Amino acid sequence: MISADPPGTPARRAAVRLLDAVLRRGLPLESALDSAARDVARPEDRALAYAIAAEALRRLPDLDALIDRATKQRLAEDAKARFALRIALVQPLALGTPPHAAISTVLPLVDGGPRRLVHGVFGAAMRAGWTLPEVPTLPADVACRWRAAWGEDVVAAAARLIASPPPLDLSFALPGPPPALDGISLAPGHLRLPRGTNVTSLPGFAEGRFWVQDISASRPARLLGEGHGRIVLDLCAAPGGKTMQLAAAGWRVTAVDSSESRLARLADNLGRTGLAAEIITADVMRWTPPAPVDAILLDAPCSATGIFRRHPDVLHRVRPRAIAALAQTQGAMLARAADWLKPGGALVYSVCSLEPEEGEAVASAFAASRPDFTLEESERILPGAHEEAGGADAFYLARFRRN
Known part of the structure; x- marks a missing residue:
């Protein structure tokens, strides 16, 4: 018709x-x-x-x-x-x-x-001639929640950031200088390009030199450092930016995720970059590795309120009840995964959430319940980080060491 x-x-x-x-x-x-x-x-x-x-x-x-x-x-x-x-x-x-x-x-x-x-x-x-304000107004319930947790400055920074989609961040797979691209580097192996850049047309894309990954999302894998052939589990791995980081850093990576379609994207990116990882489609709460491992990265399922610049829908559909349920799931995953780690191994827990119930509270509860683990480092990335260069997603990450 x-x-x-x-x-x-x-x-x-x-x-x-x-x-x-x-x-x-x-x-x-x-x-x-x-x-x-x-x-x-x-x-x-x-x-x-x-x-x-x-x-x-x-x-x-x-x-x-x-x-x-x-x-x-x-x-x-x-x-x-x-x-x-x-x-x-x-x-x-x-x-x-x-x-x-x-x-x-x-x-x-x-x-x-x-x-x-x-x-x-x-x-x-x-x-x-009515106009919209240059700085958008956050939903009242979200602003109230974040103001109570982080203060007025963070609420103001979040409002400024949501005004437009974020710039394009790249992580690099191979050592040596990046291709001849005009951008800003905020960390080793990182380059930021203007928003709207067509990534597939950039020199080096077809050769697998890089992949798209926000600067904040690259932080959890950085906490594990160089792999030197050791074994790491990347849990809830899709779409795979952290898997590729770990593989590029010399880890033997097993990437586990329950989404077959999202893991297919990871497999495509591994093929493009020439990096290697074992891919397993499984629910972390039902799967068990065959032997203890040297390191674990758990980028747990969360409310994703920290990536509101990319996904503004989270500000309108995520409610406190969902946040509480997700925090409970994260705690259960963290407790289960911890038993798969060798003594002396590192466990990194991260969430792209701006809710302290999902980040700090989960990490604190885990530390209190597991005296065989030591919290070595934690970081809260808030709206306002790197704002002069275009901002960054909000994240929480923590690294534990098994005694």
Whole structure:
């Protein structure tokens, strides 16, 4: 069937579905894309739908404030008109879309419904020259939680960081200088390039010289140092940046993850970089290694609130109950994995979370319950780290030594 909708409407319809998936059903933005864009044929339209939805999530409190300012009666959170207006307004106000293109492709989404209301509110906003603040407003519950944990400066830094997607960070697989790339190095074996850089077109990509990995995500593997042929388990390993780091540092790596599809990406990257690792598809809570190992890296499943720059949906769908449940899972994984370590071996635990319940609290509980382990080093990476160079994801990491 040929649609009579203006060109671009299917992408906007998919963007509304994406918002609905995140805000009403609590689904991750990326995993909802296939279903939301089921009638979108062109890859560029799928990418546009994702970009619109992601930007709306970055700016949601401020978009809703504009909508509420223009309506006599407050629209319900799940009202069709509110969803349509979020998609319509974010395009000219944050993405540079011409207003006529934004509204003409959104109005068909509310045919037979609040079309007049959507058109009226959008037109009033454009005529009045309303704008979004340069620094977005964080969701109130998130700001309150982080303010209590880290203070106002961290909340302010997080708001500044969510204003735009992060730059491109590369980790290098081979020794020696990197290819001739114009960037900033924040650590050995790291290079930062501007956001929007097409990584596959960079010199050295096809030859496997590097992979994409945020500077914070590279820290846990760095805590283990050089491998010198020793055996390390990389638990919850996919998509594999840490596996490749460890292999490049001379470890004999066994990478374990429960996701077969994500491990396939790891296998592809290992092939491209020429690095080696044994890959095992298994649930860490049911799998056991055949013998004790020299080191373990557990990058545990978490709320991922520390990577809100890349995945703004986490700010709208992760609730305290989920954080508590994830922290319990992390503690159980940490306790199970610890028994697989040789005496004198190192155990690194990390999470890309900004919640102290998932990082510091889990590490403290483990240390208190295991006198045979010594906490050697811990690090909390907060919003504001490397901000002058484009920022960094929030992380917690700790290294224990078995006595």
